[in-house]
Amino acid sequence: MLRGQLWRLQGKSWARPLRGRVATVLKTTEPRTLRAPPCRCSREAAQPGETSVEVDDVATADFTTDDWDEPLVPDGSSEAVYLVGVEFTSGDNFLANTSAESAKAVHDLIASGESLQELERLAHAAGLRVVGSTKQRLDKPRPATLIGKGKAYQVRDEARRLGATTVFFDCELSPSQAKNLDKIMNKKSTNYFTSRAAEAAGQAPPQWEDDGGEELFGSLDSHDGHALWDLDEAEEEVGEEEEDCIELEKVTVGDRTALILDIFSQRAATREGKLQVEMAQAQYQLPRLTRMWTHLERQSGGGGGSSAQNRGMGETQIEVDKRLLRKRISLIKRELESVRAQRKQFRRKRSRANVPVVALVGYTNAGKSSLLNQLSVRCETAGNVSDRKLVKARDQLFATLDPTTRKVRLPSGKKFLVTDTVGFVQQLPSTLIAAFRATLEEIGSADLLIHVVDVSSPYAYAHVDAVESTLREIPGASDVPVIHAWNKIDRMGEEVAGQVRAATNRSNTVCISAASGEGIGELLEAIESAVVSSGDMKQITAVLPYDRGDLLDLLHSQGVMIKTEYLEEGTRVEAMVPRPHVHLFESFSL
Numbered sequence: 001m002l003r004g005q006l007w008r009l010q011g012k013s014w015a016r017p018l019r020g021r022v023a024t025v026l027k028t029t030e031p032r033t034l035r036a037p038p039c040r041c042s043r044e045a046a047q048p049g050e051t052s053v054e055v056d057d058v059a060t061a062d063f064t065t066d067d068w069d070e071p072l073v074p075d076g077s078s079e080a081v082y083l084v085g086v087e088f089t090s091g092d093n094f095l096a097n098t099s100a101e102s103a104k105a106v107h108d109l110i111a112s113g114e115s116l117q118e119l120e121r122l123a124h125a126a127g128l129r130v131v132g133s134t135k136q137r138l139d140k141p142r143p144a145t146l147i148g149k150g151k152a153y154q155v156r157d158e159a160r161r162l163g164a165t166t167v168f169f170d171c172e173l174s175p176s177q178a179k180n181l182d183k184i185m186n187k188k189s190t191n192y193f194t195s196r197a198a199e200a201a202g203q204a205p206p207q208w209e210d211d212g213g214e215e216l217f218g219s220l221d222s223h224d225g226h227a228l229w230d231l232d233e234a235e236e237e238v239g240e241e242e243e244d245c246i247e248l249e250k251v252t253v254g255d256r257t258a259l260i261l262d263i264f265s266q267r268a269a270t271r272e273g274k275l276q277v278e279m280a281q282a283q284y285q286l287p288r289l290t291r292m293w294t295h296l297e298r299q300s301g302g303g304g305g306s307s308a309q310n311r312g313m314g315e316t317q318i319e320v321d322k323r324l325l326r327k328r329i330s331l332i333k334r335e336l337e338s339v340r341a342q343r344k345q346f347r348r349k350r351s352r353a354n355v356p357v358v359a360l361v362g363y364t365n366a367g368k369s370s371l372l373n374q375l376s377v378r379c380e381t382a383g384n385v386s387d388r389k390l391v392k393a394r395d396q397l398f399a400t401l402d403p404t405t406r407k408v409r410l411p412s413g414k415k416f417l418v419t420d421t422v423g424f425v426q427q428l429p430s431t432l433i434a435a436f437r438a439t440l441e442e443i444g445s446a447d448l449l450i451h452v453v454d455v456s457s458p459y460a461y462a463h464v465d466a467v468e469s470t471l472r473e474i475p476g477a478s479d480v481p482v483i484h485a486w487n488k489i490d491r492m493g494e495e496v497a498g499q500v501r502a503a504t505n506r507s508n509t510v511c512i513s514a515a516s517g518e519g520i521g522e523l524l525e526a527i528e529s530a531v532v533s534s535g536d537m538k539q540i541t542a543v544l545p546y547d548r549g550d551l552l553d554l555l556h557s558q559g560v561m562i563k564t565e566y567l568e569e570g571t572r573v574e575a576m577v578p579r580p581h582v583h584l585f586e587s588f589s590l
């Protein structure tokens with residue numbers, strides 16, 4: 001596996017920088033086409049392994065290549081995007097609302113650069129072509145523009161120079177930050193052209209002041225400093241600047257949340273999945289509709305008509321848009337409620353049939369689907385599993401969106417159900433977690449969770465933290481027992497793998513390889529002892545209405561009471577319930 005900075009020469013051709021503009025070509029599928037803009041190579045027939053290839057101009061990104069056989073990036077025809085990472089050194093930042101542990105985990109990922117690399121993989125998963133990236137470290141977020149304004153203008157120049165049509169920020173932007181950044185990216189300012197003209201004439205670009213932020217790694221070819229136009233940090237809105245009337249191509253501003261929502265909307269295959277994604281998108285859009293107002297105002301402006309009149313029209317339009325969106329949200333909510341009721345019904349049937357349910361959870365790309373396939377192959381009769389039964393497992397973020405359940409037979413003959421679920425990611429949008437309630441309830445109601453971890457990732461611990469913090473947001477999930485499956489052990493060297501195996505000397509952790517099958521037998525044993533030998537009891541948390549004394553009696557006579565609390569609406573119980581009776585408590589469970 002290669003890690004570090006790679007230069008994308010063109011399409012699927014990659015090179016590792018050596019010095020200056022000289023690079024080693026690592027992979028090229030079309031050696032003769034490296035000259036095509038915007039990435040040119042001065043040698044016509046560069047071959048992999050050849051050194052001293054002089055590169056005129058490159059689109060670059062820090063990148064990890066796990067698998068050369070998979071297309072690393074979408075082809076040249078896909079939409080070009082530019083990425084911006086942010087790191088804040090003070091605690092007072094956009095992670096302030098998250099729990100201390102998960103904020104630390106996210107902060108570690110951001111500081112290491114992994115977060116920005118992950119954003120690039122998210123962009124690829126969305127079918128976008130990353131043409132450049134940059135990162136800024138600041139003491140705290142700027143209220144108006146998140147990053148420093150000078151940096152924002154530099155981003156605008158770089159993104160435009162590289163032909164990007166969208167700039168994605170590696171966090172969730174507030175609606176007003178998105179609006180201000182949109183203005184900057186599309187400002188009709190002469191400065192951009194002055195700087196470009198100076199460059200074209202072989203002169204040094206104008207010296208740009210520092211805005212207090214520390215640039216960690218900029219795009220190749222970027223200037224050392226950058227313009228500082230307006231540094232009034234108290235200013236919440238970036239004012240319109242009527243400098244000239246040169247029309248710029250529209251550059252859109254997006255954030256991590258929008259990117260994740262986009263991937264989800266591309267992947268959703270079932271009606272339930274589509275509804276959930278639409279719900280999350282609508283809730284994300286609602287507070288951001290004002291940006292559409294700006295757009296509508298421009299459209300109806302017709303070259304500077306009465307602004308009062310336009311604004312009036314725009315405001316009416318935005319009210320109409322908001323009303324329609326709210327109506328759509330309540331409609332989807334109703335549909336999702338009926339989906340939830342159906343899922344509940346299925347679960348009730350399953351628990352009557354006394355078949356334990358094991359849910360695979362974990363960070364995206366950890367190997368959950370591969371493990372489901374491995375378990376299906378291993379445990380189906382005579383190991384014959386038709387391709388139809390295998391789920392899609394690929395080196396791509398969010399390959400799985402809709403849950404899939406398979407019946408698996410343990411060596412003892414006992415059967416259980418395994419559910420493959422959507423993967424998690426750091427800073428998973430809360431609108432998505434809320435919208436995917438019906439799907440995620442499968443996790444909260446499972447009898448056992450297998451937390452699949454890609455232990456070969458240098459960020460495995462931060463990924464574990466991100467998953468655990470997401471699980472805490474899913475009702476009931478924290479009560480379900482967990483087995484940790486440290487996956488991809490085959491990707492580690494013998495010595496490190498030995499150390500990792502020694503560290504898994506805990507009852508609830510198993511080292512496995514979903515690819516080679518190593519450790520699967522041990523995992524099955526752990527599952528068997530967790531779900532089958534646990535006396536066929538299941539832990540529940542429920543609020544029983546005061547007129548259901550029969551259920552309380554049942555718990556006392558046949559279950560094990562863990563905790564009781566008397567609330568206004570009924571008795572809140574945490575208890576172990578014999579599996580055949582679990583369905584009786586379903587409608588009261590939390």
Ligand SMILES: Nc1nc2c(ncn2[C@@H]2O[C@H](COP(=O)(O)OP(=O)(O)OP(=O)(O)O)[C@@H](O)[C@H]2O)c(=O)[nH]1
Binds near residue numbers: 393424488
């Ligand atoms: N070497 C190796 N590769 C693995 C192993 N398990 C999974 N992979 C690879 O890792 C990539 C991701 O695997 P998936 O099973 O799709 O991961 P996932 O957790 O289902 O991912 P999402 O559905 O995107 O959340 C694929 O390219 C797999 O072939 C393993 O044990 N060893």
Ligand SMILES: [Mg+2]
Binds near residue numbers: 368392393399400420
């Ligand atoms: Mg998957």
